[in-house]
Amino acid sequence: MPPMEHKHSGCRLPLHLQHHPHPQAHVQPRVPPPRARPPAAEGGQVRPPAARLLQERADLPAGSAPRPLGRPPPVQALRQHPRRRALRLPQRRPPHLPGHPELPREDGLVDRGERQLGRAHLAGDVRRQRRRAQRAAALHPVPAGVQRQNPGTNRLAEMSCANPISALQHLVKQYLTSTTKWRKKLPYPQNHLRNLARKNCQSKFVFLTDVDIIPSRGMAEKLDVFLETAKCAGLCAYVIPTYEIDERVRFPPNKTELVRLANKGLARPFHHKVFIYNQFATNFTKWQNTADPVQEVHVSHTVTNFEFLYEPFYVAPDTVPPHDERFVGYGYTRNSQVYEMFVAGYEFLVLSPIFTCHWGLQVKKTRPPWREHQNNLNRKQFDGFKREIFAKYDKDPLNMMSKRKN
Template sequence: MYSIVKIIQGRCRPWNISIAALICLTVYNVMLTVKLMYTQECPKQQRITIQKIPQVVYQKCNKNTQYNQDDPFSTLDLELGRWDDQHKYKLFDNIVVGDKYVVLNELFKTCLATQGSLDKLPSLIEVANNWNGPISLATFAASEEELNALLFYILYLKKCNEKINDKVSFHLALTKERRPKKYTIDEDRLREVKCDSPVEVLQHLTKNLKKGSNQWRAKLPYPQNHLRNLARKNCQAGFVFLTDVDIIPSSNMAESLDVFLGEAECKEGEKKCAYVVPTYEIDERVAFPHNKTDLVRMANKGLARPFHHKVFIYNQYATNFTRWQSTKDETNDVHISHPVTNFEFLYEPFYIAPDIVPPHDERFIGYGYTRNSQVYEMYVAGYEFLVLSPIFTCHWGLQVKRSRPTWREHQNNLNRKHFEAFKKEVFARYNRDPLNFMNTRKN
């Protein structure tokens, strides 16, 4: 009997060892998994400094890291973003989103897509006061110093203006040449700065940006078309109203457009048309016009005139402001005043359309051939331009033609050369040449 027990124990010993080894391996795997889930180390950390006393550094990790809630730009990782097609600019979507931006895109049929550099951002205050729908704004920084000033000013606007805080989603473009590796936010200064002087705050922020290495605009063109595409593509509503940030819409335009677009023939993709909103420049000594009647009265007194009328008349000429001003509207509801019948190259209206229109070609950088090349492609593609009434937009200041800096003319000449290739591509794409460009050597 004793020998039989010995035999059984001898045969069971390897089985017991296997069970023990399996248990040890399982415990090791569990411990390793827990360690990987809760480790605080971040490979290739990006350092984002928030200036405080004492100074605090937030390190951005990947999925399992808890971001500090005090970081207002928790989604902005300068090592990420997306490149443009030419690999010249890094683009960042929705670096900070308005509290009600998503909801407003669902409530309103039109999203206002706009772009502007840091020095133009105070205009956003008046835009947000007049436009009650969602606003998608793209902006640009050419250096680390400008990025710091830009992000500070965005936070200042959100802190001091409830409408901007609710409505606006901000997007960012950075240049590859001088792309920042980090950004700094002075929170103590942000708490102390007063809300009643946005222009003075901006002047203080930018007083050193036009000196030394920050004097970039003469050498580095401003990527207008990149920003326009960036703002357009981050709108979530069915229609997009594409503007520049210093173009101020008339009051309650978003609501009145909702009614009009609900009955308009140009539904999303059903018909190729774009709704033109007349744009005027107004004397800085007057109050913003309450309605079309006020605006026409100002124009008759020389206190308002079509946008760029003295600087570059072809910019808006085809809108036919004379007809728009002389037509008496039978209703205050938004309606079509008249079609554009005298389209000509260099026309660049501010318009409303579904965001299926051709993109803004990003080979045009800086000044010249930026908006008008896109509108020209729309015309070749068969879009009809229809002028709306009684809504309008305004730009502050009666502009006069001054001698332009040499760098601006240089940019215009470069873009003129790009247009030679662009017009051939447009002809090949649509097999149409309504302005007879292909029979002329230069335009």
């Protein structure tokens, strides 16, 4: 096909325009010249349009009317304007706010626009003041010169460090019931926090216990000496006997005093009245009747009657199975992990003469109702847990799967 020629000029078109029906469509549009910048004020700073327009009006001779500026745009248009910041007067508040200088109120673009922007500023100030007032109300401020009276904390100066037990009991009574309402709907993630604590432990051995369990005097130092020379043929976990002691007695300094309190009914095995299976396999009778020829930590006896729901406080290497985090709140949080240890082949050895204690003799009527509710929820989770343990180790020493089939 021969090259096309323009019918008016008779010249040949470029190759990229020869087959196009409208060659003029490829012509680049004309770029408008750049807008001239406004004159700079003193100091080299460009004056905003609003300030320049007000200065021009101020320079008009007396009696002359300013030129009309037309109808101002709405507030939304001013907010979306690409140069909306330049339309605001620098270092000046809206004219209708009290305590600020008045601006001219002619019917011009700047005046109406500034009034509209001022209303928007005022609405924002009201919202900020409301949020500030809400935060202040949440803090319950006290006027200057007025001292809040709190009979609970004011007694701190009267308390003596020589009797810390009574001081702690008094402080615990100051708790409000509202601080414990979260337990009903928000179960505490105990097993997750136990695993997190174990991962950050800096020693080879860990002590799995509760936060309200008190160790006997010098137990940590005695355990260090024992663990350095302890010999275990397989997988071992060292059980530390735990007792409940009456709040009226002092903490027993040694095993002899603890046994004396137990014979008088002022101390008993942990959870003996609330849930006897919790520590029953430890065999406290044998531990109390066994004489200790030496005061160094040693193995008293081996747990031979392990049963389900046994959850002792023990010391073991950090290689024991982790706590299953599907159990949250109260119930099946520790005994599920101890059950997996037993299936995995761990041997439980009871130590003496060290021990741990819990203040107060517990009874069932003191148990809050939310614990039973959480315990029932975790009981449903245990059916799936024991099936996974059976599939993992291919063992069922307590016949848990056969009980389920029956």
